[in-house]
């Protein structure tokens with residue numbers, strides 16, 4: 001068995017890599033969220049200041065056994081390497097995953113990364129901790145569970161009548177706020193404040209004991225992210241609530257890719273602490289759901305990930321009809 005690097009310089013190898021990652025995730029999960037081929041190609045070939053994505057594949061002659069997705073941040077968290085190892089179910093329990101992990105450790109040492117982090121999927125059960133081949137493998141190799149995010153899904157479209165009912169119920173609570181919505185690029189008027197709200201995600205959203213430093217969302221970095229989304233054929237809707245003094249008090253973002261129209265993602269939702277209690281989280285989500293639904297004419301599933309202890313966010317999602325489908329455990333290991 002050999003391990004080869006997949007870095008976007010060879011399209012044929014890349015396509016084979018993507019096919020394998022995609023097929024293994026589809027075999028393991030009822031709700032896979034692997035990005036499409038072209039979207040992933042942009043991840044692999046873009047030269048960005050902020051991060052780098054590439055892969056490894058375990059091959060035996062012409063047979064591909066498994067692969068790893070690697071991601072490193074270049075501006076902060078320069079001690080961390082993110083990894084996701086996937087082995088074809090037909091070749092499991094033969095040491096393929098372990099061989100890939102050894103190669104990942106070599107990469108980490110070459111890149112001066114001393115912390116490995118990995119998101120591992122296991123079944124959902126609200127009463128108990130759950131396990132999967134991935135959690136058994138991670139624990140066997142000394143990774144420690146640091147955090148849990150519930151993967152929740154909701155089928156599109158939502159009935160308008162239900163959105164109307166909730167909107168009417170909460171309207172009196174946020175009467176003083178103006179709601180603004182935009183597609184794709186953020187208007188210049190809001191770019192600094194939206195970055196500030198993104199920065200608050202690090203302190204305000206639970207992240208367990210996971211190590212890491214905050215990401216600094218400058219306007220330049222926000223624009224870089226938008227440019228990548230454009231290159232990836234992604235579409236996005238953002239809705240924000242503006243307080244009477246002009247402060248952006250809350251925002252939510254949802255997006256999808258024209259490559260994989262059935263998979264939509266809920267990116268962050270955040271209400272500034274001094275503006276909580278006005279049902280602004282629900283208010284921006286409702287407007288944003290309508291805006292996103294106007295773009296999506298196929299059956300689609302909206303995915304979101306939240307810590308179970310994030311009660312206010314879970315309550316909003318429950319009311320909108322999201323249901324939990326998987327546990328995503330964040331594992332970490334120091335080299």
Ligand SMILES: CC(C)(COP(=O)(O)OP(=O)(O)OC[C@H]1O[C@@H](n2cnc3c(N)ncnc32)[C@H](O)[C@@H]1OP(=O)(O)O)[C@@H](O)C(=O)NCCC(=O)NCCS
Nearest residue numbers: 085086087092093094095096097098118133134136137140
């Ligand atoms: C997790 C995964 C990568 C393991 O790949 P693999 O090639 O089967 O792993 P290995 O053969 O190297 O297993 C090494 C050890 O991990 C543990 N392990 C792996 N799969 C296990 C399972 N299903 N049940 C219990 N222990 C398991 C065992 O201790 C195993 O050693 P053993 O076979 O001698 O008992 C594979 O099951 C997979 O692709 N799962 C879906 C993706 C995923 O969860 N990835 C997260 C990992 S970062």
